[in-house]
Amino acid sequence: MTESRRKFRREGEAQRQGDLIAAALDLIAEGGPQAATVRAIADRAGVTPGLIRHYFHRKEDLIAAAYSAFAEQMTADHRTMLEGAGPDPLARLSRYVDRALRPPLTDPRQVALWAGFLHLVQSDPEMRAVHRTAYSAFREELRLLIEAAFAAEGRTADAARLRVEATACNALIDGLWLEGLVLSEEFTEAELARLGVAKIGALLDLPLERYLEE
Amino acid sequence: MTESRRKFRREGEAQRQGDLIAAALDLIAEGGPQAATVRAIADRAGVTPGLIRHYFHRKEDLIAAAYSAFAEQMTADHRTMLEGAGPDPLARLSRYVDRALRPPLTDPRQVALWAGFLHLVQSDPEMRAVHRTAYSAFREELRLLIEAAFAAEGRTADAARLRVEATACNALIDGLWLEGLVLSEEFTEAELARLGVAKIGALLDLPLERYLEE
DNA sequence: CGGATAATTCTGCAAGCGTATAATTGTCGG
DNA sequence: CCGACAATTATACGCTTGCAGAATTATCCG
Numbered sequence A, B: 001m002t003e004s005r006r007k008f009r010r011e012g013e014a015q016r017q018g019d020l021i022a023a024a025l026d027l028i029a030e031g032g033p034q035a036a037t038v039r040a041i042a043d044r045a046g047v048t049p050g051l052i053r054h055y056f057h058r059k060e061d062l063i064a065a066a067y068s069a070f071a072e073q074m075t076a077d078h079r080t081m082l083e084g085a086g087p088d089p090l091a092r093l094s095r096y097v098d099r100a101l102r103p104p105l106t107d108p109r110q111v112a113l114w115a116g117f118l119h120l121v122q123s124d125p126e127m128r129a130v131h132r133t134a135y136s137a138f139r140e141e142l143r144l145l146i147e148a149a150f151a152a153e154g155r156t157a158d159a160a161r162l163r164v165e166a167t168a169c170n171a172l173i174d175g176l177w178l179e180g181l182v183l184s185e186e187f188t189e190a191e192l193a194r195l196g197v198a199k200i201g202a203l204l205d206l207p208l209e210r211y212l213e214e
Numbered sequence C: 001c002g003g004a005t006a007a008t009t010c011t012g013c014a015a016g017c018g019t020a021t022a023a024t025t026g027t028c029g030g
Numbered sequence D: 001c002c003g004a005c006a007a008t009t010a011t012a013c014g015c016t017t018g019c020a021g022a023a024t025t026a027t028c029c030g
Helices: A013-031 A038-045 A050-055 A059-081 A089-100 A108-123 A125-152 A159-182 A189-204 B013-031 B038-045 B050-055 B059-081 B089-100 B108-123 B125-152 B159-182 B189-204
Strands: none
Touching (some): A013 A038, A013 A050, A013 A059, A013 A108, A059 A089, A059 A108, A108 A159, A108 B108, B013 B050, B013 B108, B038 B050, B059 B125, B089 B125, B089 B189, B108 B125, B108 B159, B125 B189, B159 B189
């Protein structure tokens, strides 16, 4: 008799927002921003479209929140990269490069998300700010690692030199990260990471390979 | 009296297809695939939407043609990079890297297009084939340049070694290309190119800097 | 100069989009 | 166990989208 209305469970705000953000990120990673429609996001999150507007004023707000979550996840991944690493500067640098070229960071999904957000980041000033903050954190961390490694070898470098070295290293890591997407069938993840450590060593003239674990 | 109908000029098939493709690329570069609607493309090309269907069966076909044009333009740009270069292998390699890190290849538009097409390329097998062809051409050219440069220095390298070196060099170039987008305010184009040549030299242990022009 | 032809415009449609709001219903405190 | 209230669903609206086909008109050829 009663037209059956869909059953549901009430969830907290944090939970539902998280689900919706996760759903949006999934869809953007799979099919780009165009795939992340209100209906598709709601469907993936297991709710009805109207709920999105209950938690986010406009769809654009949800997408912005999703980008923030993406950036935060990446910085969090970076932060754990040096966990449990010893004090030896060269070992730390080696480990950093190694970790940067393994999952989860080399997951094709990450590249897909990065590409999917590119235009949004460029057009929206607020998202652009989030991007710049996250990005310069990576560069700064790498710069410090390089500076410490140089110091451990008794080498000194002024700020300009360090900036150049960090830029080149960052570029090589990013490039290999990109390459990983294209060459995923040709290189195993261990190979990619090993290659990265070796080549960063060559770039900086540091014996990093010696510090490769296992 | 007569309801004024829009005036138009008849153009050849090649001309109109080219206009439509150019319009689509413009829009994708500016706002991603979502910005390239049938109406927006027609508007930018100075025609009415119906005409698109006269030249392309579906919108998807136009987008695929646009991607092919993009890939072709990039390979054409690469081909001209070594034009007028002398026979000296190290000079050729140096020039190649230098040119790869200057406009037109470092135009932010190129990165935006690359990102915009990423999802389409991954989902459509035909576009994926176009991508692989273009991409492996770049890698092969770089591999040959490296092999020749090694030979000129009296060094030999087996195929596996060359593949690794080419991958690393390609990654560094791609990474700097990407970096150029983010750091365009921080680095002049000449700086980026010079940095690239120096660091490729460090990667391969070749004195490339000596061959920098002017 | 006139008629044929195909390039182009015009109009319309069904589906999907984001948004708005009213109607329900799960949940929790008393 | 019940009433209140917010979480959730349902429905609807206006706009845009890609696509289709009919109506025009520029151009070319005899």
